[in-house]
Amino acid sequence: MVSELKEDLQNLLNDIISGISNSETPSELEDIRINSLGKNGSVTLYLKNLRNYDIKTKKEIGTYLNEIKKQIIKSITDKKNLFKKKYLKEKLKTEKIDISLTPYESDIGTLHPLSRTIEELCAIFADMGFSIVEGPDIESDYYNFTALNISEEHPARQEHDTFYLQPDIDGQRKVLRTHTSPVQIRTMEKIDLKNFDEIRYIIPGRTYRSDHDATHSPMFHQCEGLVLGKNINMGHLKGCLIDFCRTYFNESNLPVRFRPSYFPFTEPSAEVDIGCKKESDGSLVIGEGEEWLEILGSGMVHPKVLYGVGIDPTKYQGFAFGMGLERLTMLKYGIPDLRPFYDCDLRWLKHYGFLPVDNPSLHSGLNGVFS
C-alpha cells in the first residue's frame, strides 16, 4: 500500500515536473503551481488525506510528500528565474541607444604657463629649503636702485628703461620695479640679527621696463633668489643653480657654465649658461650640442649692499640670482613668441596652458606630461 502510494506520488511528481518544464509562459507556470500546491492542488490534497493513514504510513508518506513539495517549489523557482532572464533578454534587445553620440560640454579651464613655471620653481626650490616672499610692484628709487649699489649716474641704470610715476609734492618719483632685486633689500632689512642663522628665499613677481618689441614686453616676470648665512660661498651658488637648471630642464647631464659678469649688487658676479643645440629651423634642443644659452644672472651679494641694510659683510655672506620667467617657460615648453603670453588668446591658452589637475611636484613630475 505504501509502495503503491509512493508510486502514485512519483508519477504525479513526474507529471508536474514535466508540466513545469513544458510550461511556456509565467501564467502557465502559475496554473501548475495552483493545481499542484494551491489550496486544492493535487499535492495539497494528498497532504490533506494523510490523516486517514496509520502513524507509520503517515510519517513515511508525509516525509515523502514534503520532499516532493520541495522539488516542485525548486522547479517552479528555477523556471521562474528562467522566464525572468528570458524576459530581460528580450527587453534589453529593445533598449539600444546610439553610443556614437556625445553631448556637448565646455572644456575645463587651463592654468597659464607662467604660473606653471612659478609653481615648478617653487617645487624645486622648496626641496632645497627655500620659501617664497614677495614685494611691491611700485618701488621707491632707493629700493630699486640705490640700495642695490646702482647710483643715479651708474651706467647700469641706463640699461633699465625705467617707468616712472608722477612725482609727489617733494618731487620724489616712484618707479615700476625694473627687476625683482629690490625685494632682496626689503627682505634683508627685516632680518633680526639676534636670531639669525640663514635665509633662503625665492621671489617671483612682475617687473617692468619701457621696452616693447618682438622680444621685449613692458611687463614681464622675474624670479629672484637669495641665500644668506655665515658660511655660504660661491660654491653653494654653483651647486644650487646647477641643481636647479638640471631639475627644471629635466636633463641630469645638462651642461651648465658659469661665466664672469657684472651686476652692481653682486661681486663676484656670474652669468649662467646652459648647453644647447640650435636646429636649422631655429628651434633649440636643450642639453645637446656645442652652443651656450644664457639663462640667468647671479653672484655673491655685494658687501656694500649688505652694509647698507645693516648686515656686517665680514660675518655674513650669501648669493643672489635672478631669471626671466617668460624665457625659462619658452625654452622649456617650446613657445616661440613672447607677446602671446599677455594676449589672452583662448587658442594659445588652451594649447600652451596646463590642466588644473596637473599639480607640479617632485613626486608627480614637473613636466606637464598629460597637459
Added chain:
Amino acid sequence: MKFTWKWLLDHLETDRNISEILDTLPKLGLEVASVINLAEDLKSFISVEIIDIKKHSNADNLNVCKVFDGKNTFSVVCGAPNVKLGMKSVFANVGTFIPGLNLKLKKGKIRGEESFGMLCSEKELTLSEKHEGIIELEETSELGLSVSDIMALNDPIIEIEITPNRGDCLGVRGIARDLATAGMGTLKELHVKLNDGEFDSIVNWQIDLDQDNKYLCPKIFGRSFTNLENIESPLWLKKRLLAVDQRPISSIVDITNYIMIDIGRPLHAYDIDKIKGNTLRITKSKKGQNFFALNGNKYTLDDDMLVICDEQGVDDLAGIMGGERTGVTKDTTKMFLEAAIFDPISIANTGRKLNLHSDARYRFERGLDYDSPEFVMHYAAEMVKKICGGKVSKIVDFKLELHNKIIKFNPDIIYQLTGVKIENELSKSILEKLGFKIVPSEKFWHITPPTWRSDIDGSADIVEEIIRVNGYDQIPSTKLSRSNYIPKPAMSNKHRQAFFASRTLANRGYNEVVTFSFLNKAMTDQFNGGSFSLNLVNPISTELTDMRPSILPNLLSAVRKNINIGAQDLSFFEVGPIFKGDSPEEQISTITGIRYGEKIKKDWKNGVILFDFYDVKLDVIKTLEAIGTPPNSLKIYEEAPCYFHPGRSAVFKIGKTLIANFGEIHPEIIDYFGLNKSAIGFEIFYENIPLPKRNKISRPMLKISNLQPVTREFAFLFDQKLESEKVCQVVKSVNKDLITDVIILDIYNGEKIPRDMKSLAIKVTIQPTQETLTDAALEEISVNLINAIEKKLSGTLREM
C-alpha cells in the same frame, strides 16, 4: 665693442688660433656677441676680367658682358654705369649666396638675355652701402682668385659685450691684456717715440672751476699741430674703422677714432684757426647757453654742465661731444688735440639730461685710464705726423695730484667667499699680470689697482679678478646643506590661497590669463581708479598710462579680443595686483574672473543656458570654500561698486571686511566694450580672508548617525521683496541639531497668489541623531517651523 682679429694681434703676441681666443673671452667675462668672417662669407666671389661688352637688345641701360676668370668665360647681364672693357671686377657664379641681397643666385633671363651670374657692388658683398657701380679691382689683380684674398678681407670682426665695470676693455689693448693674463699669449710693448714738441702750443688751458669743483676735471692735456694735410686716411686705417662701424671722415678724425678703439682713449681735435682767442677755458655751463654739436644738433644747456669754451662760446661738451664751430674739416691745417679725465658722474648727468649718446661719453662714464692723457699725447703725435705730416708743439697740461687707492686685502677671503683654493703665488701673479701692484705684509696685501681699473673698489672686486682669470670652472659645486631644516612648504598661506583658487576656477572652466598692470586713463576712471600718483610719466603707449584699479577691464578686453577672432563663450581669470595708491600697502592682490556667453550650449540633449549672476555667485562661493572660507561665514550685501549692474550684483563680507564683489558688469561698460550679452564678473580680495585659527593638524572627531533622514515639504507665501535665503536660515534655526538641509524647490509669483507676494516651496531634511523620531516629534518640529516663519518673516503656510 668691435675689433678685428689682426687688430688684436697688434697688441697680443700669441700662437693661439682664433677659436681658442673666442673660447677664452667669455671665460674672462667678455661675452662674444658675434663673429663676422667676411672671408668665409665671400669665398665664392672671384676676380674676373670683362672681355666683351655689348648693349642689351631690349634695354638701353643694360649691357651683356662676357667675363673671364682665367679658365672659363661667362655671359652676364649688368646694369652698372661704370662697367668698361678690360676692367677687373668681382663675379658671383650661379648658386652663390649674396649676403647683401640675402638670396642665392639663380640662372636667369633678364629681358630675354640669359645671365649666368652677377657682377657685384660693395653693397652686395656687405663691404659698404655703395651700390652705384660694380667693384673695380686693381688692374694687376690675378684672375680667378677669391675676392677676400685680393681685397684683404680675411680679418674676422669680433664683437664683445662689455659690462659697465670694464671700461678698460673698451679698447683693443685692454682685451689683449686680459687674454695675456689668461695665458693666451703675451701683451706686446707699445713702442711710442716720446716727442716733446718743437714749439710752444698755440692754444692754452685755463681751468675756470673753483676749488670745490676742480675734481670735475682732474687732468687735461693738449698740444698743437701745424702744417697738417688733413687728407683721406690710408686704406688700412679706413678698413679698420669700417670693420668696427666707424665711418672714415678725414685723417685727423679717423686717427682720434682709431686711438679710441685701439687703447680706449677718446680724444677731441679742434681747428685752431676757428678757436676765438688762444685759450680754452674749462668751466660750468649756464642755463640757456646754446651748443651746436658735431652731430648737427643744437642743445640748450642747463646749469653746471662741464664745458670747454673759447672767447666766443662753448666749443666742447666735455667728454661727450665736440662743437661744430671749432671742429676739424678737410681744410684744417692747424689742430689742437685734447685728452682729459673728467668726472664720470658729471658726464653721465649731462648726457642723460641732454639725451646725447656718444662713443666718448660711453667710455668716460665707465672710467678712463688715469695715466692715459700723458701717453696719448705722444701716441697721437706719432700717428698724426706719419699720416698728416706737420709739426707738433709742446704739451700744455693741468693735473691734480691724486692719491693712489690702496686696498688692504686678506688673501684668505678668496677661499672664504668662493670656496676655491688658490695658491697665494698664483693669485699674486694673476693680479700683477693685470697690472695690480702688491706690497705684501704679514697678513694683508696692500694692493694698488692699475690706473685703468677705476671699478676696483674693495676686496670682493679683487677676488673676482683672481677667480675669473683662474676660471669659474675651478669653483667647486657645493650642495646647500640640509642640516638646518626639515622639508617645509615654500608657499605661505597667501600663495597657497592663490594656488588653490586658481585650480578651483580652472576646474570650473575658467582659463587663466596674465595681463598688463597698466591701462588707459578712461578705463581707470571707469573702475574707480585714476589717481595722479598712479599715472606713468613715460608710458609706452596711450593705452598703457595708469596703474589698474581693477583687473575686470583687462578681462573685458580679453573677451572682446577673443570674440573678434570667433570665440563665443569665454571664462577668464587672473591672479594679480591692483593699485589703490603708490605705497606697498595700497597694492592689493586679487583673484578676478569673468564669464561671458553660454554656460550650456544647445545640442540634441540640452537647451541653451546663459551664464548668469547665480553661476558666478557659485564660482565665488566654491572658490572661497577652497581657500578656507566656509559659506556660512559670508554675509551678502547689495553694495557692489558702480561698475556692476546695480540690481544684479552683490558683495560678500566677513564682519565688516570686504571679501568679494560680483555680479553683472554695468550695461554701459558692456556697451563700451562692444559686447552684446551681459558679462558676469567677480573680484576676490583674498588677502582679507582671516586665516583659520586652527593650530592643530588633527581634526575633530566625526559624529555620524545611521538613522534614516526624514524629509518634509512646505510652501509659504511671503512679501515679494523678502530675501529668499533668509527662509533657509530661519528654518535651520528652528532645530540646529536635527535640521541638516533646506532646499528652495520653487519660487512662484504668478496669478494664483496676490500681487506683491511670492510663494516659496521648500524641502527640509531632518536627520535624527539618537533615535528614530516619532510622528509626534516630527509634528512638533513642523509646527515650530511654521510658527517661526510666521513670526520672523511674516510668511503664511500655503495648502499644498
